[in-house]
Amino acid sequence: MTKTMFEPSITSRPVYGVLSPGVGSAHLFVADGEGAEAVCDLFAKAEAAEMKSASHIIYMPGANGCDRSAALQALGVAQFYRAPSFASAQPRLAKVLADAHMGLQVYAAGTEGLMAQVATAAQAAGLPYEAVQMEHRGSLARRVQCVHCKGVTENVTLDPFVCSHCGLSLFVRDHFSRRIAAFQGVNIDAEDPGLVPASVERFK
């Protein structure tokens, strides 16, 4: 079972599990922030020992500052890469997926936005959505697409929040698109312009 307890009843949201060693010729891990702990937990299992020589970890610190690079580096996998952000890791991720042979196992761990973007990249490379193992760890901050301007705001913790692209005040609708890897943001004061309720920290 997932180690993160989610509020119920968002049927478009993926259900996350716990990473477990897969059987394959190569293993690609992408994690952010506390997601590193899920990767370390996997490698703590006896059957994962022989995976290390065929494993590649791409890691970026969380938006909340959480940086577990040292623990991951200490695992001694074949390839470890620390990226400053997911966006900066994307070219590398795309290359690794494009070069992959049959039998590649893909694992994503950390925030919901990170996992969804890994799944999107994997699908773009021809893997089915279900081929990516996912484990949620750390922040419940959401990645939100503004339904009006289509811009995505990363690491949304407040509801409502201000769209980082068009500046509208958005509430976060409990509706998740795997294709866009984001929740939907909808203008909260559309009917009464200027009447924006105080923001609360809804996603910690």
Place this chain on the structure above:
Amino acid sequence: MSLDFNDETFRGDYTFKNSAKAIKRFPFPFPEDSYMYSVNMEPHVPGPVGSIFEHMFDVDEHYVAEMRDRAQVLADDPLRCQSLPHMELAGWDLLELIMESKARDYPHWFELHKDGNNWHWINKPLQIEQRFTFMDASTLPYGPLEYITRQTQGDFTLQDQRDDDLWIEAGMVTTQADWSLDFDIGMSFKQWHAPVPLAGQMGIFDRALKFLLKLQHGAPVRRFNWTMTVDPLLDTSPENYPKWGPSKTTMTPETIGHRQHLRVELQTLHRLPRSNAIVFPIRCYLIRFEELVTVPKWARRLHRVVRDIPDELATYKGFLRNKPLMLDYLAQFDDGQPTSLGFAPD
């Protein structure tokens, strides 16, 4: 524009209106004095002459003006029509279904001539004449889905069927009740219905999906849905919500009869022959309250439905704010008399 079609607008000065004939054939969606969700599917078989069910795809007096409005929506936002690459075959299936239906049902307006795969399509109301090769998208100005739905009233979504599920993977959506094709495209049946309150717990989507997976070619089905819209605005999209949202706050007892519209969707579902996809046309019919209350039974019944609807549903349908104003207006037409079962006027 010919006498068959209204010269009217669904934006700006909002000159849309229904003729007496259009009011008489309006698809009033409430068979009894209360409303709750149900799947309520029935076979989409031809209905009485002159009714909206007479033909497979109803073409009415609003046709030309609605197509003009669609072209404007697409010019403003091309993301309203999308098709994932594997859905082109389903687009051809739909093009064939619509062209054959319209040429058969309205031969004075539409003609389809076939010579093998060389097709010749004539659409007189829109003054379109097109020779093209069936199944060769390079011979049309748009992909097959976009081409034919720029000439057909109603929104359209195409669902691929795999893994015992339906996946919304193409669509033309410009007359929607506040949902975004651009956001929902690629989702499974239950994913795209996630924002609908109550119905999931009621098992509505389980039953509907089970039913639809077995839908047979040649046996289309239909149901109604409804909501409320201020002013005859077809494009009540979430994308443009900041533009149309404020209109809800400007209603008064003097204007509600003229500006408040009941918005009814005739939803049909058809299995397509080559792709095995399902096409879901969602046809929007609008009627202003002051037009609707000219039918006494409908006026009484709408008053009772709006009065008794749970607030959660009124919120989802976006009219909780104006519910008291609606009730004040409609109450004057409800003398408490019983109404007969069924949709039809007494």
